[in-house]
Amino acid sequence: MKTLGTLGERETIRIIEKIIKSDATIGPGDDCAAIDIGNKYLLVTTDMMVTKAHIPKGMGPYDIGWSIVAVNLSDIAAMGGTPLGLVTAIGITRGHPIDFIEQMVDGMNDCARRFNTSIVGGDTKEHDDLVLCGTAFGEVEKSRILLRKGAQAGDLIAVSGMLGKAGSGFYSIKRNLGLTEAENALKRPWPRIKEGMALSSSGIVTSCMDISDGLSTSIFELSRNSGMTYEVDYARIPKAKEVELAFHDLERQKDLVLNFGDDFELLFTVKRGTEEALERVAVECGCPFTIVGKVTSGEENILIDNGKREKLENLGYEHFRTRQT
Amino acid sequence: MKTLGTLGERETIRIIEKIIKSDATIGPGDDCAAIDIGNKYLLVTTDMMVTKAHIPKGMGPYDIGWSIVAVNLSDIAAMGGTPLGLVTAIGITRGHPIDFIEQMVDGMNDCARRFNTSIVGGDTKEHDDLVLCGTAFGEVEKSRILLRKGAQAGDLIAVSGMLGKAGSGFYSIKRNLGLTEAENALKRPWPRIKEGMALSSSGIVTSCMDISDGLSTSIFELSRNSGMTYEVDYARIPKAKEVELAFHDLERQKDLVLNFGDDFELLFTVKRGTEEALERVAVECGCPFTIVGKVTSGEENILIDNGKREKLENLGYEHFRTRQT
Numbered sequence: 265m266k267t268l269g270t271l272g273e274r275e276t277i278r279i280i281e282k283i284i285k286s287d288a289t290i291g292p293g294d295d296c297a298a299i300d301i302g303n304k305y306l307l308v309t310t311d312m313m314v315t316k317a318h319i320p321k322g323m324g325p326y327d328i329g330w331s332i333v334a335v336n337l338s339d340i341a342a343m344g345g346t347p348l349g350l351v352t353a354i355g356i357t358r359g360h361p362i363d364f365i366e367q368m369v370d371g372m373n374d375c376a377r378r379f380n381t382s383i384v385g386g387d388t389k390e391h392d393d394l395v396l397c398g399t400a401f402g403e404v405e406k407s408r409i410l411l412r413k414g415a416q417a418g419d420l421i422a423v424s425g426m427l428g429k430a431g432s433g434f435y436s437i438k439r440n441l442g443l444t445e446a447e448n449a450l451k452r453p454w455p456r457i458k459e460g461m462a463l464s465s466s467g468i469v470t471s472c473m474d475i476s477d478g479l480s481t482s483i484f485e486l487s488r489n490s491g492m493t494y495e496v497d498y499a500r501i502p503k504a505k506e507v508e509l510a511f512h513d514l515e516r517q518k519d520l521v522l523n524f525g526d527d528f529e530l531l532f533t534v535k536r537g538t539e540e541a542l543e544r545v546a547v548e549c550g551c552p553f554t555i556v557g558k559v560t561s562g563e564e565n566i567l568i569d570n571g572k573r574e575k576l577e578n579l580g581y582e583h584f585r586t587r588q589t
Numbered sequence: 590m591k592t593l594g595t596l597g598e599r600e601t602i603r604i605i606e607k608i609i610k611s612d613a614t615i616g617p618g619d620d621c622a623a624i625d626i627g628n629k630y631l632l633v634t635t636d637m638m639v640t641k642a643h644i645p646k647g648m649g650p651y652d653i654g655w656s657i658v659a660v661n662l663s664d665i666a667a668m669g670g671t672p673l674g675l676v677t678a679i680g681i682t683r684g685h686p687i688d689f690i691e692q693m694v695d696g697m698n699d700c701a702r703r704f705n706t707s708i709v710g711g712d713t714k715e716h717d718d719l720v721l722c723g724t725a726f727g728e729v730e731k732s733r734i735l736l737r738k739g740a741q742a743g744d745l746i747a748v749s750g751m752l753g754k755a756g757s758g759f760y761s762i763k764r765n766l767g768l769t770e771a772e773n774a775l776k777r778p779w780p781r782i783k784e785g786m787a788l789s790s791s792g793i794v795t796s797c798m799d800i801s802d803g804l805s806t807s808i809f810e811l812s813r814n815s816g817m818t819y820e821v822d823y824a825r826i827p828k829a830k831e832v833e834l835a836f837h838d839l840e841r842q843k844d845l846v847l848n849f850g851d852d853f854e855l856l857f858t859v860k861r862g863t864e865e866a867l868e869r870v871a872v873e874c875g876c877p878f879t880i881v882g883k884v885t886s887g888e889e890n891i892l893i894d895n896g897k898r899e900k901l902e903n904l905g906y907e908h909f910r911t912r913q914t
Contacts, residue, residue, distance in 0.1 A: 358594030
């Protein structure tokens with residue numbers, strides 16, 4: 265009997281997408297669905313967190329609550345949207361202390377308020393384990409929506425912030441390295457709401473997504489959506505300072521930066537010749553945007569490392585299928 | 590240490606509502622949140638289903654998928670909304686057969702399509718158990734929104750459909766009674782979308798909610814929201830024909846009709862003297878609406894049974910706290 269374990273997450277999602285007929289203008293497969301509501305799109309996204317696979321050690325209830333809101337807002341950010349609100353559903357055991365749910369809900373509320381939005385409703389159910397489901401919705405001018413598709417050969421590839429930070433935090437918690445800032449980045453993701461809105465307004469962005477599943481996987485996603493290939497220069501990727509404190513081994517560092525994920529940064533493409541305009545948006549947002557490569561019409565996605573061109577591997581996180589480690 | 594088990598679901602929700610600051614015009618506490626988006630409200634609602642507590646025996650994967658969509662649409666119906674779409678998050682084990690998820694997603698898709706809407710996105714995560722979270726959103730003209738508050742003394746209390754059907758289905762499955770129609774009503778709830786929209790347009794409705802948590806609980810909810818009291822005549826409640834096949838005992842029948850829940854019907858109030866207008870809406874929808882009592886400004890909610898006036902008890906389903914049976 266074929267089970268989901270034999271398929272992997274992406275294949276499972278493909279089966280689901282074959283069955284479901286969506287009326288949305290932008291359907292499943294982007295960071296959010298986009299529904300036509302007049303002169304704007306309504307953006308909607310949902311994310312489930314289950315204790316076992318998605319809640320790293322060291323995360324307290326406040327962090328868990330913060331995260332379920334942050335990861336959903338990150339999807340709104342990736343489409344250039346302005347958040348309108350969230351709903352959160354909580355499955356929780358009857359043995360959980362009241363203090364736990366209070367702190368968790370505090371984290372949810374604080375994250376929403378920090379990004380100028382709010383939790384407008386929810387559901388609470390008894391369950392054997394802690395499960396959270398968040399749904400965020402937002403709006404964006406139709407002509408300003410940022411999609412995964414749209415990049416053309418010659419466009420420049422850029423990322424926000426510093427990569428490998430959340431991964432360094434993961435290993436810091438695991439091996440007690442005391443990289444507090446990185447640990448906090450893992451525990452309390454920072455959705456790029458302001459940056460997404462500014463990039464949307466700028467008119468220079470040709471495609472965008474968040475890199476929560478890892479940079480390599482996200483590059484493959486943009487590539488699949490645009491029908492283009494991507495060349496990334498490893499040396500130009502902005503790396504969090506904690507990466508070299510987490511691993512001395514250069515290959516492990518590279519794996520962290522390219523594949524670990526959980527950095528809720530934006531990966532996007534801009535028209536060539538817009539470097540100055542991009543820099544202005546970066547200054548306006550107080551967030552570094554770094555050009556890491558270019559869009560090409562080649563055969564495969566390429567990583568340039570130390571002057572050598574190698575095939576970029578798609579090694580981001582995937583559920584269901586046992587990870588080969 | 591105080592745990593959620595000592596509190597009960599409603600008290601837990603009150604704790605959550607104290608912490609969360611919602612910007613929505615209609616906040617937590619109604620069937621949906623309502624957010625101002627110009628000349629309409631955006632309605633949003635979320636519902637989580639966990640295997641243990643919420644999936645009755647006898648439900649196959651198709652029914653489970655249908656239900657998670659139906660229960661969310663029922664909340665949109667209760668506010669008089671037109672559905673815009675849904676997102677569904679699925680937590681599922683890697684041991685689940687592919688066929689299971691295909692059937693479940695078929696059920697989701699069919700239910701959404703049946704009510705002229707669609708599933709526009711979702712999330713799939715590996716989990717130890719099956720957990721579903723659905724979020725529905727819809728829109729309604731601002732002046733036409735149906736809320737839990739708003740009833741005035743003298744208004745008439747009405748319900749759609751026939752009560753006790755889902756409960757009869759539950760006992761039919763449990764005791765092999767073969768009440769197929771009732772079993773199907775339990776397995777595949779029918780959200781009153783068309784009816785909610787028609788009641789909203791009619792302009793005669795003063796308050797509304799769905800009775801998924803049971804009639805008695807819903808009466809108390811409307812009462813709390815309007816600050817009025819409710820008098821229900823047991824003899825006038827439209828009872829599904831299966832109720833007397835499920836139990837010979839009249840008290841058990843009464844418990845089924847008043848407290849079991851899972852009938853996704855609408856409980857609403859209309860201005861007095863609008864009986865004829867209500868009947869026209871019923872005919873238009875092809876759905877019976879029955880007047881079961883009236884709104885008063887008394888001391889407590891009353892059930893009139895066999896000419897006797899008794900205090901109506903709030904005995905609907907509540908999670909967390911152990912049920913006294």
